[in-house]
Amino acid sequence: MISYNAAQIRDIILSCGTLVEFTFHGLDCNIDPFVPTSFHIFCNGDEWDVNSIDEVMNGKFFDGFCLRDIASQIHDLSL
Numbered sequence: 001m002i003s004y005n006a007a008q009i010r011d012i013i014l015s016c017g018t019l020v021e022f023t024f025h026g027l028d029c030n031i032d033p034f035v036p037t038s039f040h041i042f043c044n045g046d047e048w049d050v051n052s053i054d055e056v057m058n059g060k061f062f063d064g065f066c067l068r069d070i071a072s073q074i075h076d077l078s079l
Contacts, residue, residue: 006071010057012079013039021078024070025063031056 004012013020013033021030029043039056041048044063050056057068 001075002077004071004074004077006057006068009067009071009074009077010053012077013056014053016079018079022074022076024065024074027063029062
């Protein structure tokens with residue numbers, strides 16, 4: 001099982017250029033980085049479009065938590 005920190009997840013999202021999927025609290029979540037200034041976020045049937053990686057990392061999209069705070073709890077990222 002691989003563990004991540006917030007900086008690693010941020011770098012993966014910015015560098016992969018494709019959908020990043022993970023599970024948090026049993027919820028299916030994903031982040032789709034269209035370009036470095038446009039991201040589509042999905043979690044538990046809810047969807048958001050944001051315009052910066054800072055919004056991705058700090059918005060409380062994931063069961064009321066932000067990605068920055070839950071990064072160490074994500075163990076299975078799929079690209």
